[in-house]
Amino acid sequence: MAKVCVVCDKKKSVGGHIARRGMARIKGGAGQKITGRSKRLFKPNVQRVHILSEKGARVSVYVCTKCLKAGKVKKA
Numbered sequence: 001m002a003k004v005c006v007v008c009d010k011k012k013s014v015g016g017h018i019a020r021r022g023m024a025r026i027k028g029g030a031g032q033k034i035t036g037r038s039k040r041l042f043k044p045n046v047q048r049v050h051i052l053s054e055k056g057a058r059v060s061v062y063v064c065t066k067c068l069k070a071g072k073v074k075k076a
Contacts, residue, residue: 003046005064007072010044050076 004011019036023029046062051073053059058076067073 003044003062005044005046005067006061007063007067010046010064010066012044013042015040015042049073052076 002011017038017040018034020032021035022032025031045065047065047068048060049063049068050058050060063073
Protein backbone atom coordinates (compact mmCIF):
# COMPACT_ATOMS: atom_id res chain seq x y z
CA MET A 1 0.00 0.00 0.00
CA ALA A 2 1.44 3.35 -1.03
CA LYS A 3 1.85 6.16 1.49
CA VAL A 4 -0.88 8.37 0.03
CA CYS A 5 -3.45 10.39 1.98
CA VAL A 6 -6.92 8.91 1.44
CA VAL A 7 -8.63 12.29 2.00
CA CYS A 8 -6.67 14.77 -0.16
CA ASP A 9 -4.64 12.31 -2.31
CA LYS A 10 -1.33 13.85 -1.23
CA LYS A 11 1.64 11.76 -2.40
CA LYS A 12 5.36 11.95 -3.13
CA SER A 13 6.57 14.73 -5.40
CA VAL A 14 9.88 15.12 -7.20
CA GLY A 15 12.10 18.17 -6.81
CA GLY A 16 15.72 19.12 -6.88
CA HIS A 17 18.57 19.69 -4.45
CA ILE A 18 21.18 22.32 -5.35
CA ALA A 19 24.61 22.06 -3.69
CA ARG A 20 26.40 25.41 -3.37
CA ARG A 21 29.77 26.57 -2.06
CA GLY A 22 31.38 29.92 -1.43
CA MET A 23 30.49 32.97 0.60
CA ALA A 24 27.64 35.20 -0.54
CA ARG A 25 28.48 38.55 -2.12
CA ILE A 26 26.46 40.45 0.46
CA LYS A 27 28.73 38.99 3.16
CA GLY A 28 31.90 40.04 1.35
CA GLY A 29 32.59 36.94 -0.71
CA ALA A 30 32.89 36.29 -4.43
CA GLY A 31 29.41 34.80 -4.64
CA GLN A 32 28.01 31.32 -4.33
CA LYS A 33 28.77 28.77 -7.02
CA ILE A 34 26.53 25.82 -7.86
CA THR A 35 28.58 22.63 -7.55
CA GLY A 36 25.91 20.04 -8.17
CA ARG A 37 22.26 19.32 -8.80
CA SER A 38 20.45 16.13 -7.93
CA LYS A 39 16.89 14.88 -7.88
CA ARG A 40 15.16 14.20 -4.58
CA LEU A 41 11.75 13.16 -3.27
CA PHE A 42 9.52 15.29 -1.08
CA LYS A 43 7.52 12.85 1.03
CA PRO A 44 4.22 13.84 2.67
CA ASN A 45 3.74 13.55 6.42
CA VAL A 46 1.16 10.76 6.45
CA GLN A 47 0.17 8.89 9.58
CA ARG A 48 -1.50 5.51 9.86
CA VAL A 49 -4.78 5.98 11.74
CA HIS A 50 -7.85 3.88 12.44
CA ILE A 51 -11.05 5.50 11.22
CA LEU A 52 -14.68 4.48 11.09
CA SER A 53 -15.95 3.66 7.60
CA GLU A 54 -19.46 4.37 6.32
CA LYS A 55 -20.57 0.86 7.32
CA GLY A 56 -19.27 1.36 10.87
CA ALA A 57 -16.22 -0.88 10.49
CA ARG A 58 -12.81 0.09 11.87
CA VAL A 59 -10.37 0.59 8.98
CA SER A 60 -6.65 1.41 9.03
CA VAL A 61 -5.71 4.05 6.45
CA TYR A 62 -3.03 6.68 5.82
CA VAL A 63 -4.04 10.31 6.43
CA CYS A 64 -1.80 13.38 6.17
CA THR A 65 -1.38 15.53 9.25
CA LYS A 66 -2.96 18.54 7.58
CA CYS A 67 -6.23 16.62 7.16
CA LEU A 68 -5.98 15.26 10.71
CA LYS A 69 -5.60 18.73 12.21
CA ALA A 70 -8.45 20.08 10.06
CA GLY A 71 -10.75 17.33 11.41
CA LYS A 72 -11.60 15.87 8.00
CA VAL A 73 -11.61 12.31 9.38
CA LYS A 74 -13.18 10.82 12.49
CA LYS A 75 -10.80 8.61 14.43
CA ALA A 76 -12.10 5.29 15.73
